[in-house]
Amino acid sequence: MNAPANIKIFDAERARADFEILSRQVYGKPLVYLDSGASAQKPRIVLDTMRDFAASEYANVHRGVHFLSAAATDRYEAARRTVQKFLSAAREDEIVFTKGGTEAINLVSYSFLAPALQPGDEIVLSVMEHHSNIVPWHFLRERQGAVLRWVDVRDDGSLDIEALDAAIGPKTKLVAITHMSNVLGTVTPLKDIVARAHAKGVPVLADGCQGAVHAVVDVQALDIDFYAITGHKLYGPTGIGALYAKRAHLKKMRPFNGGGEMIREVSQDRVSYADPPARFEAGTPPIVESVGLAAALDYLSGFDRAAVAAHEHDLLAYAREQVGQFNWLRVIGDAPGKGAILSFEAEGMHAHDLATILDREGVAVRAGHHCAQPLMERFGVASTTRASFAMYNTRADVDALIAGLAKARGILM
Amino acid sequence: MNAPANIKIFDAERARADFEILSRQVYGKPLVYLDSGASAQKPRIVLDTMRDFAASEYANVHRGVHFLSAAATDRYEAARRTVQKFLSAAREDEIVFTKGGTEAINLVSYSFLAPALQPGDEIVLSVMEHHSNIVPWHFLRERQGAVLRWVDVRDDGSLDIEALDAAIGPKTKLVAITHMSNVLGTVTPLKDIVARAHAKGVPVLADGCQGAVHAVVDVQALDIDFYAITGHKLYGPTGIGALYAKRAHLKKMRPFNGGGEMIREVSQDRVSYADPPARFEAGTPPIVESVGLAAALDYLSGFDRAAVAAHEHDLLAYAREQVGQFNWLRVIGDAPGKGAILSFEAEGMHAHDLATILDREGVAVRAGHHCAQPLMERFGVASTTRASFAMYNTRADVDALIAGLAKARGILM
Amino acid sequence: MDNALRELYQEVILDHSRHPRHYGAMDGASHKAEGYNPLCGDRVTVYLQLGADGRVADIRFEGKGCAISQASASMMTDMLKGRSQAEAEKLMQGFLHLVKGEDASDLSEDDRETLEVMGGISAFPMRVKCATLAWHTFKNAVEEGAT
Amino acid sequence: MDNALRELYQEVILDHSRHPRHYGAMDGASHKAEGYNPLCGDRVTVYLQLGADGRVADIRFEGKGCAISQASASMMTDMLKGRSQAEAEKLMQGFLHLVKGEDASDLSEDDRETLEVMGGISAFPMRVKCATLAWHTFKNAVEEGAT
Numbered sequence A, B: 001m002n003a004p005a006n007i008k009i010f011d012a013e014r015a016r017a018d019f020e021i022l023s024r025q026v027y028g029k030p031l032v033y034l035d036s037g038a039s040a041q042k043p044r045i046v047l048d049t050m051r052d053f054a055a056s057e058y059a060n061v062h063r064g065v066h067f068l069s070a071a072a073t074d075r076y077e078a079a080r081r082t083v084q085k086f087l088s089a090a091r092e093d094e095i096v097f098t099k100g101g102t103e104a105i106n107l108v109s110y111s112f113l114a115p116a117l118q119p120g121d122e123i124v125l126s127v128m129e130h131h132s133n134i135v136p137w138h139f140l141r142e143r144q145g146a147v148l149r150w151v152d153v154r155d156d157g158s159l160d161i162e163a164l165d166a167a168i169g170p171k172t173k174l175v176a177i178t179h180m181s182n183v184l185g186t187v188t189p190l191k192d193i194v195a196r197a198h199a200k201g202v203p204v205l206a207d208g209c210q211g212a213v214h215a216v217v218d219v220q221a222l223d224i225d226f227y228a229i230t231g232h233k234l235y236g237p238t239g240i241g242a243l244y245a246k247r248a249h250l251k252k253m254r255p256f257n258g259g260g261e262m263i264r265e266v267s268q269d270r271v272s273y274a275d276p277p278a279r280f281e282a283g284t285p286p287i288v289e290s291v292g293l294a295a296a297l298d299y300l301s302g303f304d305r306a307a308v309a310a311h312e313h314d315l316l317a318y319a320r321e322q323v324g325q326f327n328w329l330r331v332i333g334d335a336p337g338k339g340a341i342l343s344f345e346a347e348g349m350h351a352h353d354l355a356t357i358l359d360r361e362g363v364a365v366r367a368g369h370h371c372a373q374p375l376m377e378r379f380g381v382a383s384t385t386r387a388s389f390a391m392y393n394t395r396a397d398v399d400a401l402i403a404g405l406a407k408a409r410g411i412l413m
Numbered sequence C, D: 001m002d003n004a005l006r007e008l009y010q011e012v013i014l015d016h017s018r019h020p021r022h023y024g025a026m027d028g029a030s031h032k033a034e035g036y037n038p039l040c041g042d043r044v045t046v047y048l049q050l051g052a053d054g055r056v057a058d059i060r061f062e063g064k065g066c067a068i069s070q071a072s073a074s075m076m077t078d079m080l081k082g083r084s085q086a087e088a089e090k091l092m093q094g095f096l097h098l099v100k101g102e103d104a105s106d107l108s109e110d111d112r113e114t115l116e117v118m119g120g121i122s123a124f125p126m127r128v129k130c131a132t133l134a135w136h137t138f139k140n141a142v143e144e145g146a147t
Ligand SMILES: Cc1ncc(COP(=O)(O)O)c(C=O)c1O
Pocket: A037, A038, A100, A101, A102, A103, A130, A132, A133, A178, A180, A181, A182, A207, A209, A210, A230, A231, A232, A241, B259, B260, B282, B283, B284, B285
């Protein structure tokens, strides 16, 4: 996520205007939204596209021959192709819609890993994973005797790739690794990881819930087996996410949820299943949300992504420099090339108190363990304060954060 | 769903105006939407509430201390209370949000039934179940040796309650039964079913995806163990549903999806889980959709439900009478007290051809097996044509259907 | 009746669907396959007698379905009989193009004329599967259906 | 600084949080419980010495947390020491009402005066859990924490 030398221009102020919520106030102060890592705001085009679709072309998909059903099916399948293109997947049937990033990862656990897992089989993961990329594996430990092999990060938050390589052994069934940490901002060298894992015959799942927001992803170039994304962090709706999986895997995977749409034939005694991706999309899918997600990806792709990344990188660098003036503040996560997330601990000030005071200044940040408790343990903290930057943030937002921090210090110390 | 003698007035024309899509045309003809059984259209208040919320109060829920996160959390939890009230549940923590009706049923399968299931354990279900209330049990058959005990319906489509009672034996672990068939319209006597099952110590799951739309549900009065609903048939958004489950069950159930929000503590070696309902809501939930669902339920509850039911019942009776003139048409499902769904087979005319011709007249109906293949087999058909009526339909819609059928006959025969 | 519907349900089509040619099982078929449309639950079985040279010496079909799928199956049997594998493949590709509204100019003039009545389907994308079911089943029978 | 914040972070609160009373483990406690706030990962341990009559003969706490939770725990230990179970229960209920902005008039005048500094929390619903953590933990210690 380093900015290339020669970048096109991205006008954050102009993008800002696309997000209605950003012009609102809280407690009489302008909203400074630095919580996009938890969930991004949605541009007008996403909200309007969803509303318009629901108000004029909506019906259930797939099963109907009537006009609206055909129209809705077209939109739904077009959304799948939009995701395909967004991730540079080879085929549209390698994209499975889910209800979010968490479900995408659980799908891999339930449908790919669980059926063949033997006690003692190992799953390699890093200490900076989000709970969504931890708990499904804990399930396999509790229920089927899987062994979790944890890979440490260095003190700067970067992944210890040699340790990861060393952790992959003959019993490893999966490497489950984040593309970008939601706490540290660390970006992992996926291509290198995949190469090392494949050299030992081990498939790789990337949790791309953060990564896909900030970097252009090419699953074919990465040669990755599974890549999970979530709509609401991609400036899209809640209630939808997607899993990219190689066709060869999907074909062999057993279903997860059972219901309408995912079968071929059902009788009293027998059941057979549809081909992927339908096999993994039981029930009425998030139809309107798929259309919203497509609108969000189109919106994002309408910008020069490198320019957006450069903008976010500039905000991060500026924020990093500004907090440097506070000797009572420790930044957690300083890996080279990291994404636009700044987590820190403030001496003598608890994250919740900080966040409360910042909130009253209109500055929205997260405080807590960020669903990454093993990482908190690794850095010896119970919680951190986290500012995360999106395309619509500006240096003025950083200034507001800095002023708020100074103020909090004044109040609390 | 019989209309009580003394009903308040429901003005369908007025309700109609709340649904923007109903004033559109298809192929230059006014849209006659008779496919609400597959998915209902959404009133303006639902679309506007969702858009407004997303544009002014949106953030991720639960984890944040900042203003928007608090506001969004309030809305999300208020939506839970709206569902609780809608189903007359005793406690709000008995409502688990899911991505739809299908997932709600799968949740019962994965979290309640699967963990303790022994080979030979039995699940009782009826031949008129939707695939969503069949395939999860087939999974348990395939994976854990469960036995499915099928209960027949009578020729008029009514449930054979004695047969159901007889099917419940010492090995029965669950009765899984629809509240209302999406093909026949048959409404099952849930209270009686629950009483008989409980007499033998067996819990009951009702698939309320259709039932809750047309009848007022009181889970406490029914004393039912599990009740599943889906948002998009309740005039609400896609991407959301809910499971009602008795607190005593939920407390003992193990988690389904693993991820953020559903844990208490996670370390490298251990994991502990949050109390219900959070335990079953891994990851970022369908936040905007929950707010939309609440708006839909409020909208529906704003009418006199008995009057709405009477209106739908009138449409069904009128349609039933009108199709009686066609001696080439066989209605499938004529159970007393049935809901507003009319399925039929037309001599010498395939459902798909009928549906195509009706579509060109602006009349949207479903053709196919309606995700109920065992029922198709029971009635010896591959598919049926289905017209389903919602609050916004009128007698004029029925007239359009009848005219379309006559026309189809003219073309095809 | 609107034009698209008139095109779709032409008399030729309805006639084929009411009186399908080569309908019924074939004893001693050399190849056989069953096709299934999960959308509507319709099934079709295609029986073949392939000659030593791979030619379609005989062909029959069986199954229930909508007017479109029945007519398509019936016309298919009419047209495939006697063709070589390469000719059959070419005809099938042309047919697929035609019903999807794509360029079908690689069909021979004769074939194009015969199949023209099927062209109306391209206005009904949701029904294309009905029209292609028998053809895909034929292909399956040839490739994997040796009895 | 806005009024709500000023109310929340009063000097009394900050003083309690910086210099918590009765802080640290207690050897030979008769009762003990650990509280945990899953939102922020904070923990608190409450130690009790309950007399034969059930009175809170001694009380201490330990753990890290935000200013609100620390101050609340510190004040709690100050106030509970010497109380009977019934008095403790009454105080706790009054405190819960107070921080939720509900009617706390059943508190004694003295208690109300002491606790007044905590009233500002009611304007911060997301922080109520911080304030109540120690109290819930105390209750747990009494009810289920016999060592
Ligand atoms: C790195 C990472 N992985 C997974 C998730 C889970 O995504 P979701 O909550 O949308 O399912 C998140 C966000 O919460 C995340 O930041």
